[in-house]
Amino acid sequence: MKGKRILMTGAAGVIGSDLRRWLVEQGATLRSSDIRPFGQLGDQEEIVIGDLCDAGFASRLCEGVDAIVHMAGRAKEGQWTDLAGPNIMAATHLWDAAHTHGVERIVYGxxxxxxxxxxxxxxxxxxxxxxxxxxxxxxxxFGEHLASVYAYKFGVKAFCIRIGSYRPEPISRRELSTWISPRDLAALVEIGLNADYVFETVFGISANKRAWCDNARAHELGYQPRDDAETFAARFGENREEAGKLENQFQGGGSAAKEFLADPALIPGR
Ligand SMILES: NC(=O)c1ccc[n+]([C@@H]2O[C@H](COP(=O)([O-])OP(=O)(O)OC[C@H]3O[C@@H](n4cnc5c(N)ncnc54)[C@H](O)[C@@H]3O)[C@@H](O)[C@H]2O)c1
Structure with missing residues (x-):
């Protein structure tokens, strides 16, 4: 990590704030960016404020950078007008700029x-x-597809982390399956910044006993998660009535159930 010039987007956000502190501790030279202002951590960190929906801004941001940790965006459901800018246009600007400026790799949230x-x-x-x-x-x-085309076609390597529920401790039964601790996410980002790959998709979860996914590829690349949400399981009792609820029928939970009007049985199995 030492000496690597890393651009961290979404640096004022929940995950970005933790990751940039960790990256500075690892000795990275950091350019941290967000659309909203935030405080500088030290000499190793340069702060650049701006909107990734502005292609010119995204291009300036990628100058002289070896790798990007891309965490900027709208982190929850919304209308297309809310999502298209920060999650789609911003991503296309960033990947274009990375390609133009010869950035080696992008770790994508x-x-x-x-x-x-x-x-x-x-x-x-x-x-x-x-x-x-x-x-x-x-x-x-869309971001994962964008990342794969720019990796395979243009050589901008990409490591897509399908982040589950990021926080110090799980706060619901569902999160016994989806939780990722800050130190485990940092470990995955470290792999994304250093491992040998072209394009990868891994699951951003801790070593949860109740995980719904097989994270074998992450493990092959060296991921050794240290936390397991099961440690907190006693806090969330078994509730049989809850099991039949629509939100519990899908891995996506409440997000999958929101606005749902159709018959869930019509969604094919794996
Ligand atoms: N927190 C989680 O549990 C979780 C789970 C799955 C995926 N993710 C993804 O990880 C990433 C980081 O999540 P988070 O929880 O830190 O979200 P967050 O909302 O706290 O941080 C996102 C940051 O992006 C910035 N941003 C938004 N639009 C921007 C733009 N146009 N230009 C520049 N900056 C912009 C925001 O100001 C914000 O600080 C997001 O992309 C999110 O979708 C998070």
Whole structure:
């Protein structure tokens, strides 16, 4: 990590704030950026404020950078008018700029909602087709496709992390399956910044006993998660009545169930 010039987008956000502190501790030379202002951590960090929906800004941001950790965007469901700019146009500007400026690789904050319409009893792998559960999830699925074309066609390597539920501790039963601790996400980002690959999609979850996915590819690349949400399981009792609820029928939970009007049985199994 030492000496690597890394651009961190979404640096004022929940994940970005933690990751840039960790990257500075690792000795990276950091350019941190967000649309909203935030405080500088030290001499190793340059702060650049601006909107990634502005292609010229995205281009200036990528000058002289070796790698990008892309966490900027709208992190929740919304209307297309809310999502198209920060999650689609901003991503196209960033990947174009990375290509133009010869950036070697991008670590991308994707989401488990890209596969949110699989069922909890289906153990999915990164080879399973995307099955997005919302407009937000479609923008993340788009990001993964963008990343793959720019990797395979233009040589901008990409490591897409389908982040589950990022926080210090899980806060619901569902998160016993989807949780990722800050140190485990940092470990995945480290692999994304250093491992030998062209294009990868991995699951951003800790070593959860109740995981709904097989994260074998991440493990092959060296991921050794240190946390397991099961440690917190006693906080969330078994509630049989909850099991039949629509939101519990899909890996995507409430996001998958939101605005749902059709028959869930029509969604094919794996
Ligand atoms: N937190 C989670 O559990 C989780 C789970 C799955 C995926 N993700 C993804 O990881 C990434 C980071 O998540 P987070 O929880 O830190 O979100 P966050 O909302 O806290 O941070 C996102 C940051 O992006 C910035 N941003 C938005 N639009 C921008 C633009 N046009 N130009 C520049 N900056 C812009 C925001 O100001 C914000 O600081 C997001 O892309 C999110 O979709 C997060």
């Amino acid at each position: 994707s989401s488990n909602h890209v596969v949110g319409f699989y069922r909890p009893e289906e153990k999915i792998s990164n080879d399973d087709p995307q099955r997005p559960d919302s407009r937000y999830a479609i923008t993340k699925a």
